[in-house]
Amino acid sequence: MRIGVLSERTGIPRRMLRYYEETGMLIPARSPNGYREYDEQSVDRALQIRGLLDAGMPTRVVKQVLPCLKQPGAIHVLGATPETLGLLERERDSMSERIETLTRSRDAIARYIDTVRRTRAPEPQEA
Amino acid sequence: MRIGVLSERTGIPRRMLRYYEETGMLIPARSPNGYREYDEQSVDRALQIRGLLDAGMPTRVVKQVLPCLKQPGAIHVLGATPETLGLLERERDSMSERIETLTRSRDAIARYIDTVRRTRAPEPQEA
DNA sequence: CTTGACCTTCACATCAATGTGACGGTTGGA
């Protein structure tokens, strides 16, 4: 599919899809006329990238991390240098920290919302 | 304590602590001489801010969200407008999404690391 | 009193992630 379609289907601006290519995170094929041609997989891929970027992961890390996220695996297993492995472990740990921070905060917010709701909305339910 | 001490204790650069004040996330008292004076709570507070920023949350949201993260609660419960409440709910939900994305990716990375380790390190353990 | 280690504000620089728009090519349908 072309960039416009992928953009439609993912909600990600064309500009950003081009940026993802520029940074090496999502590289599409090219039609003879030079248009970017994305395969079906690119949809998930793009959304995954979006999610990671939104979660605060910088593009260069996303780029390093993405190859491990393709299920088929097995092929690229051999291509991992010790440095890459180290980086991945550090990344895994820092992600765990983020997850914990986010979870704690989210739960606190949820409790807060609950409390507010409960302490001043003991009203009957509508229609 | 003064900014240098807080910086030492949290590992957060002075510059950033001033920035947190500028954006209204962490406002210290002032000594008569104009120096910033942080209380003990500020340590946790600063670390929390750091964690949320690292997790990709923008400062204006951190600012909105922080008041709910103070345990004592109860006092500021009344100050929540419906708009704030709505914002908090949206934020809670988007945090949940982030957490899921991060968790999925982290687990995938962890699996990958495991696989690589297992497929080429069936070596005896050292010392 | 001077020095050094703090602190202040201000301001400019940088970097990554985005927005925006100019300018031009391709293509399919009226």
Place this chain on the structure above:
DNA sequence: TCCAACCGTCACATTGATGTGAAGGTCAAG
């Protein structure tokens, strides 16, 4: 044929989070 709706690259603007440094105040120790 011509227009509309795509696409391409290039490039500049912006925003948020930071780094860096200048110019000067405070204060305790020597």
